[in-house]
Amino acid sequence: MSADLVVVGAGVVGAASAYFAALAGLRVVVVERGAIAGGTSSAGEGNLLVSDKEPGPELDLALYSQRIWRDDLAEHGHLWEFESKGGLVVAASEGSVAALRGLAVHQRRAGVEVHDVGRAGLRDYEPHLDGLLAGGAFYPQDAQVQPMLVAAHLLRLARERGAQVRTRTEVTGFLRDGARVTGVRTPGGDVAAGAVLNAAGTWAGDVAGLAGVRVPVLPRRGFILVTQPMPPGTIRHKVYAAEYVGDVASSDAALQTSPVVEATAGGTILIGASRERVGFDRTMSVPAVATLAAKAIALFPMLRDVRAMRTYLGFRPYCPDHLPVIGPDPRAPGLWHACGHEGAGIGLSVGTGKLISQALTGAATDLDLTPFAPDRFAHEEAVA
Amino acid sequence: MPHTTDVVVVGAGPAGLAAAVTAAEAGLGVALVDTAAQPGGQYWRHYDPAHARPGDHVGHHGWRVFTGLRDRLDALRADGRVRHLPGRQVWLVTREPEGTFTLRTTATVTAAPEGQPDDAERTLSARALVLCPGGYDRQLPVPGWDLPGVLTAGGVQALLKGHRTPAGRRAVVAGTGPFLLPVATGLARAGVTVAAVVEANGTLGWLRDPVGATSAPGKGIEALGYAALMARHRVPYRTRTVVREVLGADRVEAVRVARVDRDGRPTGPEEEIAADLVAFGWGFTPSLELPLMLGVDTAVDTDGSLVVTVDDVQRSSVEGVYVAGEATGVGGAALAVHEGRLAALALAAARGRPADPATIRRLARAVRRGRRFATAMHRTYPVPAAWPEWLSEPTLVCRCEEVSYGDLRRAHDDLGAEDARTLKMLARPGMGWCQGRVCGFATAGIAACLRGRGSTPEDLRPLATRSLAVPVPLGELAALTEDTTPVGATDTTLEEGGPNGE
Numbered sequence: 093m094s095a096d097l098v099v100v101g102a103g104v105v106g107a108a109s110a111y112f113a114a115l116a117g118l119r120v121v122v123v124e125r126g127a128i129a130g131g132t133s134s135a136g137e138g139n140l141l142v143s144d145k146e147p148g149p150e151l152d153l154a155l156y157s158q159r160i161w162r163d164d165l166a167e168h169g170h171l172w173e174f175e176s177k178g179g180l181v182v183a184a185s186e187g188s189v190a191a192l193r194g195l196a197v198h199q200r201r202a203g204v205e206v207h208d209v210g211r212a213g214l215r216d217y218e219p220h221l222d223g224l225l226a227g228g229a230f231y232p233q234d235a236q237v238q239p240m241l242v243a244a245h246l247l248r249l250a251r252e253r254g255a256q257v258r259t260r261t262e263v264t265g266f267l268r269d270g271a272r273v274t275g276v277r278t279p280g281g282d283v284a285a286g287a288v289l290n291a292a293g294t295w296a297g298d299v300a301g302l303a304g305v306r307v308p309v310l311p312r313r314g315f316i317l318v319t320q321p322m323p324p325g326t327i328r329h330k331v332y333a334a335e336y337v338g339d340v341a342s343s344d345a346a347l348q349t350s351p352v353v354e355a356t357a358g359g360t361i362l363i364g365a366s367r368e369r370v371g372f373d374r375t376m377s378v379p380a381v382a383t384l385a386a387k388a389i390a391l392f393p394m395l396r397d398v399r400a401m402r403t404y405l406g407f408r409p410y411c412p413d414h415l416p417v418i419g420p421d422p423r424a425p426g427l428w429h430a431c432g433h434e435g436a437g438i439g440l441s442v443g444t445g446k447l448i449s450q451a452l453t454g455a456a457t458d459l460d461l462t463p464f465a466p467d468r469f470a471h472e473e474a475v476a
Numbered sequence: 477m478p479h480t481t482d483v484v485v486v487g488a489g490p491a492g493l494a495a496a497v498t499a500a501e502a503g504l505g506v507a508l509v510d511t512a513a514q515p516g517g518q519y520w521r522h523y524d525p526a527h528a529r530p531g532d533h534v535g536h537h538g539w540r541v542f543t544g545l546r547d548r549l550d551a552l553r554a555d556g557r558v559r560h561l562p563g564r565q566v567w568l569v570t571r572e573p574e575g576t577f578t579l580r581t582t583a584t585v586t587a588a589p590e591g592q593p594d595d596a597e598r599t600l601s602a603r604a605l606v607l608c609p610g611g612y613d614r615q616l617p618v619p620g621w622d623l624p625g626v627l628t629a630g631g632v633q634a635l636l637k638g639h640r641t642p643a644g645r646r647a648v649v650a651g652t653g654p655f656l657l658p659v660a661t662g663l664a665r666a667g668v669t670v671a672a673v674v675e676a677n678g679t680l681g682w683l684r685d686p687v688g689a690t691s692a693p694g695k696g697i698e699a700l701g702y703a704a705l706m707a708r709h710r711v712p713y714r715t716r717t718v719v720r721e722v723l724g725a726d727r728v729e730a731v732r733v734a735r736v737d738r739d740g741r742p743t744g745p746e747e748e749i750a751a752d753l754v755a756f757g758w759g760f761t762p763s764l765e766l767p768l769m770l771g772v773d774t775a776v777d778t779d780g781s782l783v784v785t786v787d788d789v790q791r792s793s794v795e796g797v798y799v800a801g802e803a804t805g806v807g808g809a810a811l812a813v814h815e816g817r818l819a820a821l822a823l824a825a826a827r828g829r830p831a832d833p834a835t836i837r838r839l840a841r842a843v844r845r846g847r848r849f850a851t852a853m854h855r856t857y858p859v860p861a862a863w864p865e866w867l868s869e870p871t872l873v874c875r876c877e878e879v880s881y882g883d884l885r886r887a888h889d890d891l892g893a894e895d896a897r898t899l900k901m902l903a904r905p906g907m908g909w910c911q912g913r914v915c916g917f918a919t920a921g922i923a924a925c926l927r928g929r930g931s932t933p934e935d936l937r938p939l940a941t942r943s944l945a946v947p948v949p950l951g952e953l954a955a956l957t958e959d960t961t962p963v964g965a966t967d968t969t970l971e972e973g974g975p976n977g978e
Binding site for chain 1: 568570580769877887890891892893894895897898901902904907908909911942943944947948949950951953954955956957
C-alpha cells in the first residue's frame with residue numbers, strides 16, 4: 093500500500109489537511125488511533141477568532157483562515173453550523189477599555205474589522221449583559237462552527253476525492269530510507285508514502301519522537317461548562333472579557349480563567365475558558381469550574397439560576413512560543429508537521445491545511461511558513 | 477472543610493435505607509443523602525404522614541420490612557446517630573489525595589423543609605461511601621413513543637403510589653419482565669381497564685424455573701399473587717408480542733402489536749388495540765453517575781446493563797467505596813436490602829466495629845442466591861436482540877435533542893461515527909436535558925447494531941458517564957469559588973494567560 097501523503101490524526105487539522113491534499117490531487121491515507129475528532133477537536137467551543145490575537149504570524153494565519161472558511165468552504169458552511177455571529181469583547185474598567193482601544197488600533201492595521209462599543213451600546217449587542225460594564229469592542233469577523241462536524245465532513249469530502257480514513261489504527265513507527273521518512277508502521281500493516289504529516293494534536297510530540305525529532309507540544313488543560321438549553325437569542329455573540337488582554341503579561345501563578353460565553357445551535361450556552369498545565373490529568377477541578385461559573389455570572393447576571401448540565405475538558409496542544417508548528421521538518425526529510433495550535437486549532441485548521449497542500453505540491457504558499465518552522469526550537473534547547 | 481463522617485450513604489431506597497440503619501447500629505457515624513423528601517426510594521414510594529391513608533400499603537411488597545427500617549432510622553436520627561439529608565442530590569463526588577471523599581449536593585425541586593442543610597452544609601466529607609443510587613425504567617424507542625399518553629411503567633406506578641393518579645382509562649402495559657405485572661394489577665385495582673399486557677418474551681417461565689423457585693421462594697409466591705389478580709381483573713396477557721407502533725394524532729389512541737420470534741422479529745399478522753395509556757417497561761437501567769465519577773470497574777450484566785462490579789461483600793474496585801442495590805445489577809428490593817446490610821456490616825468490620833462474621837456470611841449467601849435468581853430472570857426476559865429493526869428512519873431516539881434513528885444511521889454511514897461516543901458528538905443523542913438517561917441504552921444498542929455486533933461496556937460507558945451527576949445552578953457552582961479544596965490536583969502547574977481562542 094502506498095500513498096502520496098499519510099496524515100497522522102483525524103482531528104480537525106488532520107481532516108483539513110487531508111481535504112486540501114485530496115483536492116490538490118494527492119492520494120491520501122489518514123490514520124487515527126482512536127475515533128474521528130476524538131481528541132481536542134471534540135473538547136473546544138468551535139471558535140474562529142481574530143479578536144483575541146495581537147498582530148503577528150498567528151493573526152495572519154487567522155485572517156488567512158477566515159478567507160478559507162468564508163470563500164473556499166462557503167458552500168459547506170451549513171454542514172458544520174458555520175455562524176458568523178461576531179465577537180463582543182467587554183471591559184469592566186476604563187483602564188481595560190483603553191487597553192482594548194489600543195489593541196484595536198494595531199489589529200485594524202493588520203486587517204481586522206473592529207467596532208468600538210461604548211458603555212451605552214453594549215446592551216444593543218447583548219441585552220442580558222451586566223449594567224456596570226465600562227465598554228467593549230465588536231469584531232464582526234469572529235465566527236463559530238461545530239468542530240466535530242467540521243472534521244467529519246472534511247474527511248467525508250476527502251473520501252469522496254479518493255482519500256482513505258483508517259480509524260483505530262495507531263502509528264507505531266516510521267518507515268525510513270536513511271534519514272528520510274518514507275511511510276508509517278501500524279499494527280494493520282505498513283503504509284508507504286511520499287510524505288507523512290504529523291497532525292496528532294496534543295500528542296504530536298510523541299509521534300515526532302517516533303521519528304527521532306523533538307517537537308515541544310504540551311497539554312494545557314481547559315474546562316467548559318454547558319448549560320441547559322436556552323431560548324434562541326438569549327446570548328447572541330461570542331462574549332468575553334477584555335481583562336485577559338491586560339493579563340497576558342502577568343506572571344500571576346493563580347489558576348487562569350477568562351470568561352468566554354456563547355450560545356450554540358443546540359441552544360446550550362458554553363462557558364469557558366480555563367488554563368492549567370497539569371499534564372493529561374482528567375480529574376474534575378472544582379476551583380476551575382466554580383471560577384468559570386462566577387465569572388460568567390459577573391458578565392450575565394441572569395445565568396445565576398441557569399443550570400449547568402455538564403462540563404467537559406480538553407488539552408490544548410501548546411508550544412512554548414504559543415505558535416503552531418507547520419511545514420516540513422528538515423531534520424527528518426519526508427516528515428511534515430501541522431500541530432501545536434493551542435486553543436485556536438479549529439479556526440486555524442483550514443488555513444493550515446491549505447498551506448500544507450500548497451507546500452507539498454511545490455506551489456508557492458499564500459503565507460510564509462518560516463515563523464511556524466518545526467526546528468525553530470533547536471536554539472532554545474541548546475541554550476537550555 | 478466540613479466534619480468528616482465515617483460513612484455517607486447515598487440513596488434511601490431499599491439498599492440505602494438498610495445500609496444506613498445497619499451501619500449506624502454497628503456504631504459508625506452515618507449521613508444519609510436522598511433525593512426524596514422521605515425514605516423508601518422508588519420501590520417504597522408513599523405518601524407523607526399528613527396525607528397517608530390506611531390502605532396505602534396495599535400493593536406494596538415488603539411493606540413491613542420498610543416500616544421496620546424506617547422506625548429504626550427514626551430512632552437513630554433522634555439519637556443523632558444518623559444525619560438524614562432528604563431532598564438533596566449529589567452532583568459531584570471526588571476522592572481526595574488522603575483517601576476521604578467529598579460530596580457536593582444540591583437541593584431537589586421538591587426539597588423537604590425539615591432537615592435542609594444550610595449553604596455551609598452543601599458539601600459533605602466521608603471516610604467511606606455506600607452508594608445505593610438505584611435505577612430507573614429502561615426505554616426502547618418505537619414509532620410513536622413520544623406521543624402524550626405514553627409513559628414508563630415505573631412512571632405509571634409512581635403516579636399510582638405517590639399521587640393515587642391513574643394515568644389513563646384504558647391501558648396497554650408493554651415491554652418485558654415481571655415488573656409489568658404489578659403495574660398492570662395496580663392500574664386494574666385503580667379502576668383502569670387494562671386492555672393487554674404485551675410481553676416480548678415467553679410465558680411466566682420463571683415460575684417453572686427451578687433456579688428461580690429455589691433461589692427466592694418469596695418471588696414465586698409474589699408471582700402467583702399477580703397471576704391471580706390478572707385473572708380476577710380479566711387482563712389479557714400476550715406473550716412473544718411487541719408493540720410495533722403507538723398510534724394517535726395528538727395523543728395515544730391505539731397500539732399496533734405483532735407476534736415476534738425469540739429475537740424479536742415479527743412473525744405474524746399485526747393487530748390494533750385501542751388504548752389511551754401505554755406503559756412501557758424494558759427492565760431497568762442502574763444509575764451509575766456517582767460510581768463512574770470515582771472510576772470504579774464496571775461490566776455488562778446479563779440484562780445488558782452496565783453495572784458496578786463488586787466483591788463478595790459489596791466492595792467496588794475503589795478503596796472505601798461500597799455499592800449496593802440495582803447499581804451492582806438489577807435484582808429487586810429484597811436483594812437490595814441484603815446488599816445494603818452486607819455492605820454496611822463489611823464496612824463496620826473493616827473499621828473495627830462489632831460485626832458478627834456469621835451474619836456477614838449469611839448475608840453474603842443470601843446475596844449470591846438473589847443474584848442467581850436475578851440472572852435467571854434476566855435470561856428469561858431479555859431485551860429482544862433484533863429490537864433496532866423495529867425502528868423506522870423518522871423514529872425519535874433522543875427526545876431531548878430530537879435525534880431520529882435516520883440521523884444516527886447517517887452519522888454512521890456518511891460521517892464515519894463508528895462508536896456511541898462519536899455518534900453522540902456528531903448527531904447529539906444524549907446531549908439534552910436528560911443527558912442520555914432515557915436514550916443511552918438505545919443509542920449504545922444502535923451503535924453496536926450499525927457495526928453489526930453486540931453492545932460492549934465501551935458502548936455503554938460514554939452514555940452512562942456524566943461530568944455532573946445532576947444539573948446544578950451556576951450560582952451554586954460560583955459559590956464554591958471560596959472553597960479552595962484542591963480536588964485531585966497534584967503537581968498543579970499554573971500559569972498566566974495566553975491567547976484566549978478556542
